[in-house]
Amino acid sequence: MKEKLIMGQFNDSFTPVMDGVTNVVKNYAYWLDKKYGECYVATPAYPGYVDREEFPVLRYYSIPLKKREPYRFGLELLDINFRSTIKKIPFDIVHAHCPFTSGAVAQQISRKENIPIVATFHSKFYDDFKQVLKIDAFAKICTRLVIDYFNRVDQVWTVSKGAAETLREYGYKGHVEIVPNGSDFVVPDNMDALVEQTEQKLNIQKSDLVLLFVGQHIWQKNIKLLVEALNHITQKGIEYRMFFVGDGYAKEELEAYVRELGLESRIAFLGKILDRDYLRSLFARADLFLFPSIYDYAPIVIQEAAAVGTPSLCIAGTNAAEEIRDNINGFLCEENDAESYGDRIMQIINDRESLKKAGENAKKTIYRNWENIIDEVYRRYIDIIKSHNKKHRIS
Structure with a gap:
């Protein structure tokens, strides 16, 4: 007993x-x-x-x-x-x-x-x-x-x-x-229906490339670099929908920076989400989870992405990247700069089969209950x- x-x-x-x-x-x-x-x-x-x-x-x-x-x-x-x-x-x-x-x-x-x-x-x-x-x-x-x-x-x-x-x-x-x-993320039986609801709510098309960040909107998490990387791929002609989920002291400045770069039609800030099913569906719909933080230890959000088969892109050598094996259960960017991170996004999305395989491996190797x-x-x-x-x- x-x-x-x-x-x-x-x-x-x-x-x-x-x-x-x-x-x-x-x-x-x-x-x-x-x-x-x-x-x-x-x-x-x-x-x-x-x-x-x-x-x-x-x-x-x-x-x-x-x-x-x-x-x-x-x-x-x-x-x-x-x-x-x-x-x-x-x-x-x-x-x-x-x-x-x-x-x-x-x-x-x-x-x-x-x-x-x-x-x-x-x-x-x-x-x-x-x-x-x-x-x-x-x-x-x-x-x-x-x-x-x-x-x-x-x-x-x-x-x-x-x-x-x-x-x-x-x-x-x-x-x-x-x-x-x-992670408390368990894939529900109605996940496909939840994803469809989220697509309708956010006006996401089936063919859209969806990128996601979930976390505190604070500069330590390298979110300025992330926006600059998104600007880089925009200039290269990549079509995408990017969603930021969370709150934090830098949120208003980050939103202003997105407007300054003219990216507001591609990048949406959803704020704090307490509805776990809604959050699960966002992770599940995302093609790639973007997490360039050099601040975090063993971030739970990477496990949450892995739980629904979505791989993450981290900066090589950071604590956040500790469990990621490049091109196997996730992806790494060797340099901590916006252009390199943007280039890595483009490399990854150009090989959808490897992207899918990395997500499957993430679910097997990174997710812990x-x-x-x-x-x-x-x-x-x-x-x-x-x-x-x-x-x-x-x-």
Whole structure:
């Protein structure tokens, strides 16, 4: 019989803010709560949003995070109801997915209740700090504070080898466990009908070449290069429909840049999409998923594309490209520049048979089911709890 646990997932963002880490936290909580006990999510409140998850979500007071919209800065110390509620929960283990406010809450619970804490390193924090603070010295100081946080937890996880290497570069010297991400994309029986609905909604013809980007609209994800690459293939006479899905602080500037280049008839911004069937159908209809980010670790969107047989084009040598084998289960561009990326798009679409084969191989080799990942997470939690209890002589 499985040992039931009471677990907490702590992150500084959650639905309706959709990014890779939100996706991770949501799937951790859903599957752990469904199969292995009770799992809570603790996260900043979002104005006007009402949680409808199948697991409990605990929100605390927050304010807008300037220059990082739509993210919020949590102020849990000001939220008496949250503090009163969470201290009554008899957690067995807490898991921090962010080293800031939510991570501090998880650490306080760990210390006070003498329970283990796991922390996952998800992001290139130095890049984030540099983008906001502009000054390298300040970014390095903040990065050192992040490493201090990871030095104070029981076990550190990363989602890929590349993420572990970055963590080491930041100065972390402790042990790291690699626990990969999964995907909740399952191809439904009515996928063809869903794709047809999406084609009608977006006025897509059967013969149209459809290109897709899904992710936060932030400059770190190389989205300016992506638009410039699309401009390059436009000038070469390539006909296509390009869809951007997501939100972020750079969205308005990116839209303005598209208009400046005269590409608005080819490129559409669909905003944030919470309807998973609609998102699945977009991935399924896309001929090629474009993801030139040099910022991301093990991006879930590449798995989501793979789940429906759509291959991705990434920049060679990046963490996002870690599982892609060029021309086998996806495609790589050797140079991080717009012209090279555009040329690679044209090469790929000119060989539709190889494009189709790469999508089939992506589905076999890149896609991982979240339920299987969480089975492993649960086993790791049990081992961590046992080790912690033995160390602290807790029966």
